Amino acid sequence: MKPIHEGRLEYLEELANRIREKVVETLLEAGSGHSAGPLGMADIFTAFYFHILNHDPKKPMWTERDRLVLSNGHICPVLYVTLAYAGYFHLEELMTLRKLNTRLQGHPHRRALPGIEMTSGPLGSGLSQAIGMALAAKLNNKKYRVYCLTSDGEHQEGNHWEAVMFAGKNRMNSLTAVVDRNNIQIDGFTENVMPLESLRAKYEAFNWHVLEVDGHNMQDLTDAVSEAEAIYEKPTVIIAHTIPGKGVSFMEHDYLWHGKSPNKEEAKKALHELRTLGRRIKSEHE
Amino acid sequence: MNNMLNPQLHLNPKLFDADVEQKPIRDGYGDGIVLAGDSDKNVVALCADLMESTRSEAFSKKFPERFFEIGVAEQNMATIAAGLGVSGKIPFIASYATFSPGRNYEQIRTTIAYNDSNVKIAGHHAGISVGPDGATHQATEDIAIMRVIPNMKVFVPCDALEARKATVAAAKIWGPVYLRFAREKSPVITTEETPFTPGKAQAFWMSKKPQAVIIACGALVYNALLAAKELEKEKIGTVVLNSPSVKPLDEKTILELVEKYPAVVTVEEHQIHGGLGGAVAELLAKHRPVPMEFIGLKDTFGESGSPEELIEKYGMGVKDIKKAVEKVLKRTYEV
Numbered sequence: 001m002k003p004i005h006e007g008r009l010e011y012l013e014e015l016a017n018r019i020r021e022k023v024v025e026t027l028l029e030a031g032s033g034h035s036a037g038p039l040g041m042a043d044i045f046t047a048f049y050f051h052i053l054n055h056d057p058k059k060p061m062w063t064e065r066d067r068l069v070l071s072n073g074h075i076c077p078v079l080y081v082t083l084a085y086a087g088y089f090h091l092e093e094l095m096t097l098r099k100l101n102t103r104l105q106g107h108p109h110r111r112a113l114p115g116i117e118m119t120s121g122p123l124g125s126g127l128s129q130a131i132g133m134a135l136a137a138k139l140n141n142k143k144y145r146v147y148c149l150t151s152d153g154e155h156q157e158g159n160h161w162e163a164v165m166f167a168g169k170n171r172m173n174s175l176t177a178v179v180d181r182n183n184i185q186i187d188g189f190t191e192n193v194m195p196l197e198s199l200r201a202k203y204e205a206f207n208w209h210v211l212e213v214d215g216h217n218m219q220d221l222t223d224a225v226s227e228a229e230a231i232y233e234k235p236t237v238i239i240a241h242t243i244p245g246k247g248v249s250f251m252e253h254d255y256l257w258h259g260k261s262p263n264k265e266e267a268k269k270a271l272h273e274l275r276t277l278g279r280r281i282k283s284e285h286e
Numbered sequence: 287m288n289n290m291l292n293p294q295l296h297l298n299p300k301l302f303d304a305d306v307e308q309k310p311i312r313d314g315y316g317d318g319i320v321l322a323g324d325s326d327k328n329v330v331a332l333c334a335d336l337m338e339s340t341r342s343e344a345f346s347k348k349f350p351e352r353f354f355e356i357g358v359a360e361q362n363m364a365t366i367a368a369g370l371g372v373s374g375k376i377p378f379i380a381s382y383a384t385f386s387p388g389r390n391y392e393q394i395r396t397t398i399a400y401n402d403s404n405v406k407i408a409g410h411h412a413g414i415s416v417g418p419d420g421a422t423h424q425a426t427e428d429i430a431i432m433r434v435i436p437n438m439k440v441f442v443p444c445d446a447l448e449a450r451k452a453t454v455a456a457a458k459i460w461g462p463v464y465l466r467f468a469r470e471k472s473p474v475i476t477t478e479e480t481p482f483t484p485g486k487a488q489a490f491w492m493s494k495k496p497q498a499v500i501i502a503c504g505a506l507v508y509n510a511l512l513a514a515k516e517l518e519k520e521k522i523g524t525v526v527l528n529s530p531s532v533k534p535l536d537e538k539t540i541l542e543l544v545e546k547y548p549a550v551v552t553v554e555e556h557q558i559h560g561g562l563g564g565a566v567a568e569l570l571a572k573h574r575p576v577p578m579e580f581i582g583l584k585d586t587f588g589e590s591g592s593p594e595e596l597i598e599k600y601g602m603g604v605k606d607i608k609k610a611v612e613k614v615l616k617r618t619y620e621v
Contacts, residue, residue, distance in 0.1 A: 069369075110372065110401050118372070119401040125365040125393055132369020132377075135354065139330070140374060159393065162362035 001226050004051055004219055012218055015085065016046040017274060020247050022081045022094065024270045027261040030077075030097040033106065036244035036257040037151065038078035040182050040215070044240060045082040047218040048147065052225050057087035060114035066144050067133045069118045071126020071160075072151035072180070073107040074259075079116075080104050088115040124157025126150060127177060131167055134175045145229070148177045153185030156194045161206075167235045168207035176228040177237040180215065182244040184255035203237045215240030247274050290493050290518060291511075296479035297490060302515065308471040311505060312410050314449025315467050316341025319378050321450070322457035323349050329457055330370060332356055332379045334363045339469075340380035340410045360386040364393040364405070371403030376457055383409030383425030383466065387432055399435045399462050406456045407432070411469045413504065413555030414583065414600055415593035424588040430560025432464040433533050439484065440533040442466045442554070442562070444507035445475045448530060451482035459484060468555070470593045472505040475528075487536035489543070491515075493523030498611050498618075499543045501527045502553035503562050506581070506602060510553045513607035524611060535565050541573055548576040549618040551610045555602060558582040577617035579610035 004012065019042045027033050049055070053066045070079050077097065084091045089103075096102040103113040107121030118129050130148035137144055154160060167175055179199065187193050196202075203210045209231045213220040221240065228236035244258070245251025248270040262270055276282065291297050300306050323329045323345055330352045333342040337355070346353035356363040360381050367377035379386060387394050387407055398405045409432075412425045432440050441456065441463065443449035449467055456463040475490070476482075490507065491514045502510040507528050514524045525543055529536060544550060550570065552563035558580035570576055581602055588596060597603055 063374075118369075119396060122392055122396050125361070125368075125397055128362045128365030129369035129372075129397055132366040132371070132375075133373050134369075135366070136370050136373030136375050139352065159361040159365065162357075162359035163365070166356065166359070166362055166366070 001052060001222065001229065004222055009219060012046055012050055015050065016043045017247065017277070019046060019078065019081050019085060021271055021274045022091070023077050024248070024262060024267050024274065026077050026081060026094045026097050028264065028267040029095045030099070030261060032098060033077055033261045034074045034259050035261055036184060036251055036254070037072065037075035037180065037182065039248060039251065040242040040244045040246045041075055041078050041149070041180055042246065043216045043218055044149070044178065044180070044221060045078050047221050049082045049086045051218070051222055054144070057115070060088060064142060064144055067117050067130065067146045069126045069130040069133070069146065069148045070108060070120055071148055072123060072154050073120030075151070076108045079108060083115045089113070123151070123154035124159040127160055127163035127167070130175060131163055131172060134172050137174060146175050148175070150177055150179050152179055152181045152183065152190050152196055155179070155196050155199070164203065164206045164208065171233055172235045173232050175235040176225065177235070179237060179239045180242055181239050182242045184244050184258050186255070186259050188255055199239055207234055209234040209236040210239065211236060212239045212241065215242035216246060249273060290491050290514070292489055292492055295481070295488055295490065296477050298474055298477055301473065301475060301511070307474045309446040309474050310469060310471050311443060311446050311449045312341050312467040312469060314443060314446040315380070315408050315410070315453050315465065316344050318450040318453025319345045320348055321454050323352065326376060326457060328374060329376045329378070330354065332363050332367055332377055334358055334360050334381040334386065336381055336410070340408065342380050360390045361393050364390040365397050367405045368393070368397035368401055368403040371398065371405040372401065376404055376406070378406045378408055380408040380410060382423060383412040383428040384423055387428055387464065388425060391431055395435050399437045402437060402461060404460060406463045406465060408465045408467065410467045412466045413468050414588040414596045415468055415470045415505065415555060417470065417593045417596060418590050420590040421587040426555070426557050426583050426588065427560070428466060429532055429554070429556050429562065430564065433560065433565060437462055438533065439463045440466070441484065441530050442503040442532055443530050444504060444528055445472060447474060447476045447478065447480070448482055452530060455482060455484050466504065468505045473508045475508060475511070482530070485531050485534045485536060487527050487529040487531065487539045489525050490528045491524065491526035493518060493525065496523040496525045496547045497615055498549040498551060499525045499527060499547050500551045500553060500607065500611065501529050501540065501562065501566055503529050503532060504555050506553045506555050509602065509604050510607055512604045513611065516604065517608055517611055522611065522615070529562060532562050532565055535569060537569055540566065540569060544570060544574050544576055548574070549614040550576055550578045551581060551607065551614055552578065553581040553602070553607055556582050558584055577614050579614045581607055581610055
């Protein structure tokens with residue numbers, strides 16, 4: 001993977017912000033859904049779909065494509081918005097999220113929408129499915145890489161650690177996991193609900209290569225993904241420290257925004273903040 | 287002549303002899319996955335630390351690169367298989383049925399069935415005939431929990447040969463399949479020539495003048511046949527329908543038989559709720575309600591004991607099936 005040159009980086013950062021705006025608009029229209037996670041992961045999704053992944057939106061079933069498995073399916077608004085911007089389907093379809101007959105189900109469904117690699121929502125089972133895809137690549141002599149995006153809260157699921165154990169034992173170097181370390185879950189802060197630290201030490205104990213990045217720094221993230229590609233003896237986990245609700249001041253770091261969508265007034269405020277980059281610039285909508 | 291076995295199905299001619307060949311039904315799974323692996327290189331097998339007892343060993347030796355030992359982690363086994371199954375592979379996952387599909391039910395529902403991943407689930411040590419291990423290891427609810435999942439097929443073979451054929455057939459069918467196997471040796475009822483077709487039931491026994499239909503699956507098909515033979519001596523004619531395909535159920539064959547002989551007894555090594563009996567009751571309630579009796583566990587867990595003792599104690603013996611037929615006939619013709 002090439003490094004991101006400076007002009008491109010600026011473009012990707014702007015795009016990530018547009019994706020945040022669209023996430024807010026989509027959630028407002030849907031009337032329910034999760035806000036904090038999707039906003040916090042917008043930079044990472046942008047980096048994957050516009051720089052890291054080897055994929056072709058015109059051929060979603062291309063057998064050589066890299067696979068991205070979203071394990072914590074509840075943050076799918078950001079997946080849908082990113083897929084739409086990448087060209088998998090029209091942006092207008094985003095307004096059907098969670099409505100009857102939509103392809104944009106409340107939690108992502110593989111059989112509903114091209115570009116979705118795996119049905120998910122129930123937590124803790126994405127990493128194992130990514131393992132299955134990586135094993136199949138080996139058997140089929142395919143070179144694709146498999147990425148699994150996971151939440152920190154879902155590390156409380158036993159199934160996830162079964163997968164961590166298996167991948168470590170089998171030295172699955174084509175597999176990279178990214179943990180959205182935003183420290184919140186529905187009932188509160190992860191370290192109060194059920195502590196996960198030291199997450200690094202836990203992965204290392206299971207024979208994983210561990211990297212930590214600022215999840216809002218796309219250059220750092222892509223560098224980490226490049227390093228993961230170069231590690232031959234182990235699977236890699238990138239612990240991405242993110243701010244839940246990133247870009248919207250009244251949502252940031254507040255776990256109450258984990259599982260709800262904004263009302264009209266809140267969405268208006270949120271969009272104003274995003275369009276003015278936290279009031280640093282004047283919005284073109286004003 | 288007391289033997290009313292269906293001549294067209296080429297059943298074991300020594301079926302009612304004292305020295306009838308006995309083989310564990312699970313052996314058919316082991317033979318079946320090797321055959322399936324021979325004919326399709328995409329067949330892979332996964333096991334959760336029960337290689338020998340789930341008969342996964344032969345496959346693992348013949349195709350080591352296509353075999354995955356998962357360790358004691360049934361949820362991981364189901365979900366890794368889900369990933370393989372959407373990537374062009376045909377995974378078979380094997381454990382005891384109390385653990386898979388017991389412990390990993392949600393993973394099977396979401397990542398295999400809803401996700402439409404081409405995974406075959408082999409539930410071993412199903413039924414009460416597991417014996418001394420006791421109720422923790424006796425799966426008696428598995429047909430029910432698999433049958434209600436959309437997009438899932440459910441096969442319950444009656445002997446080792448049918449188990450082999452069902453396993454081979456499962457590899458050729460697109461989509462999720464649940465295969466249910468028993469642990470103990472049981473009589474080999476069928477032969478190489480007996481056909482197995484997914485979705486089809488077969489009348490193994492057909493009296494000249496049947497009055498009731500016994501619909502059975504799994505190893506208890508043998509007890510159903512013994513009951514039919516004894517009833518014949520008492521001038522009570524029956525049909526014994528082997529219904530290995532619990533889902534899809536052979537609705538046409540069942541309805542045609544019940545139309546002519548409107549009294550039904552279902553026989554299975556499973557709870558009487560939700561299994562084969564439940565499936566038949568749902569069908570008949572809609573199209574042709576008739577008196578029914580259910581042989582199976584009556585809303586109770588099993589316990590330790592020998593397989594024969596347990597089958598008797600929990601009301602699934604030959605005499606229980608005979609009694610159920612007599613009772614259903616009384617309800618049909620005398621009420």
